Amino acid sequence: MVKFLSVNIGKLVNLSCKIAGKGGTSLPGKIALSADPNLIKKLISLIKGNKVMITGTNGKTTTSGLIASILSANGKKVVYNKEGANMKTGLATALIKSSNFFGNLQKDAVVFEVDEATMLIIIEEVQPNIVVITNFFRDQLDRFGELDMTVEKVKKALLTLPQDSIVLLNADEPFTASIGDEIKSKVFYYGIEDNIEGINSFSFEQKYCPVCGHRYEYKRVYYGQLGDYYCPNCGKKRPNPHFKATNIFLNEEGINFDLHYKDKVFTIKSKLIGLYNVYNLLTAISTGILLNIEFNTISKTVENYLPIEGRLQKTKIKNKKAIINLIKNPIGFESTLNMLSQFNKPLNLLISINDNYADGRDVSWLWDVNLESFLSKTKVNYIVTSGLRAEDMAVRLKYAGFDIKKIKITNSAEKAIDMIAELTKEELIAILPNYTSLYDINKYFKIQEAKK
Numbered sequence: 001m002v003k004f005l006s007v008n009i010g011k012l013v014n015l016s017c018k019i020a021g022k023g024g025t026s027l028p029g030k031i032a033l034s035a036d037p038n039l040i041k042k043l044i045s046l047i048k049g050n051k052v053m054i055t056g057t058n059g060k061t062t063t064s065g066l067i068a069s070i071l072s073a074n075g076k077k078v079v080y081n082k083e084g085a086n087m088k089t090g091l092a093t094a095l096i097k098s099s100n101f102f103g104n105l106q107k108d109a110v111v112f113e114v115d116e117a118t119m120l121i122i123i124e125e126v127q128p129n130i131v132v133i134t135n136f137f138r139d140q141l142d143r144f145g146e147l148d149m150t151v152e153k154v155k156k157a158l159l160t161l162p163q164d165s166i167v168l169l170n171a172d173e174p175f176t177a178s179i180g181d182e183i184k185s186k187v188f189y190y191g192i193e194d195n196i197e198g199i200n201s202f203s204f205e206q207k208y209c210p211v212c213g214h215r216y217e218y219k220r221v222y223y224g225q226l227g228d229y230y231c232p233n234c235g236k237k238r239p240n241p242h243f244k245a246t247n248i249f250l251n252e253e254g255i256n257f258d259l260h261y262k263d264k265v266f267t268i269k270s271k272l273i274g275l276y277n278v279y280n281l282l283t284a285i286s287t288g289i290l291l292n293i294e295f296n297t298i299s300k301t302v303e304n305y306l307p308i309e310g311r312l313q314k315t316k317i318k319n320k321k322a323i324i325n326l327i328k329n330p331i332g333f334e335s336t337l338n339m340l341s342q343f344n345k346p347l348n349l350l351i352s353i354n355d356n357y358a359d360g361r362d363v364s365w366l367w368d369v370n371l372e373s374f375l376s377k378t379k380v381n382y383i384v385t386s387g388l389r390a391e392d393m394a395v396r397l398k399y400a401g402f403d404i405k406k407i408k409i410t411n412s413a414e415k416a417i418d419m420i421a422e423l424t425k426e427e428l429i430a431i432l433p434n435y436t437s438l439y440d441i442n443k444y445f446k447i448q449e450a451k452k
């Protein structure tokens with residue numbers, strides 16, 4: 001018997017997308033939802049196991065990828081919106097793709113990455129037993145909007161959860177941590193406790209004490225407004241994390257750190273790189289522990305986990321070492337630069353900036369990135385700028401004090417990659433594209449791959 005006709009409609013659309021050679025990350029869901037607006041709720045009700053929801057500005061995709069892998073390694077069949085389609089239509093598409101033609105969904109766990117703005121609508125339909133929040137920053141699209149309003153929206157969504165649900169929050173990010181004071185769920189915190197050197201960031205969001213309204217001060221800042229903060233007036237401070245990362249070691253090959261939970265210490269090794277991946281790992285591992293998954297299963301999964309395409313991905317261009325990382329907002333850009341300077345190696349950069357709709361049309365956010373600090377402490381030999389706004393990026397670099405004779409400009413991704421390879425001797429190449437530029441960069445690598 002056909003359970004949900006809308007699933008069939010969605011599957012047909014998905015099939016036609018495949019035939020037409022299009023990805024179909026949202027369209028099948030969009031059409032199926034117009035046939036049955038309650039489709040997500042109905043399909044989700046068929047899943048009896050863990051329902052994990054991840055939201056926040058940065059780190060959602062890597063964190064949810066890690067959590068989905070941990071659950072799979074634990075023998076669960078997972079529905080996961082891995083294409084990063086994190087609106088309602090994307091979730092419906094993921095569910096439709098996981099169903100058979102009879103509308104049966106033989107899966108036993110859900111991992112959904114959800115956009116902060118649509119959280120309230122989606123949480124009601126999914127009824128997650130655990131919600132994970134990474135951090136809150138201004139995205140380039142809403143950089144003039146109120147960050148507090150986004151936090152309020154997420155808090156309102158969390159207030160609809162039953163009391164036995166779990167909410168896992170970043171203790172180091174004061175906007176995220178503040179949510180824990182006001183919700184009814186069981187709250188757990190994670191955070192870093194290490195003397196690692198932080199980033200001198202333009203993307204610091206001042207948070208005021210929710211008790212007395214005084215400015216928070218910091219004993220230590222890791223990046224943005226993440227760190228060890230306290231109120232000098234009333235004594236309110238960063239919550240003591242249940243899950244702590246200490247002894248952090250970072251280089252261009254990976255990350256090692258110790259994770260403390262209760263009286264246990266676990267050693268974590270990962271091929272992911274950079275300080276903000278310590279947060280992603282800490283978040284995902286804490287989730288695994290809260291879901292009662294054996295630590296061996298978690299640590300093996302984490303150790304073998306490779307970055308998602310374009311997320312601190314290691315590659316080679318004409319036998320020269322390169323790293324590709326998506327930069328989509330000032331804080332993401334700054335953390336990437338900070339990670340690169342931590343390697344203590346000479347660098348050549350390729351920065352590719354488009355201003356298509358998905359990127360945000362306004363590229364003035366490039367001026368919110370502390371390039372000055374990065375360039376003053378890092379040896380950079382050449383920078384190629386590319387994409388539709390290659391010239392804007394070059395102007396930004398010129399004003400940051402970079403020698404204009406060492407900037408090369410081209411609008412073509414292909415030419416830019418050839419140029420940077422040509423200029424490179426011993427340097428590490430870092431390719432930093434924004435959202436739609438990443439597509440152009442990946443196309444180059446796919447063509448190269450196909451030629452082999």
Ligand SMILES: [Zn+2]
Pocket residue numbers: 209210211212213214231232233234235236
């Ligand atoms: Zn206070």
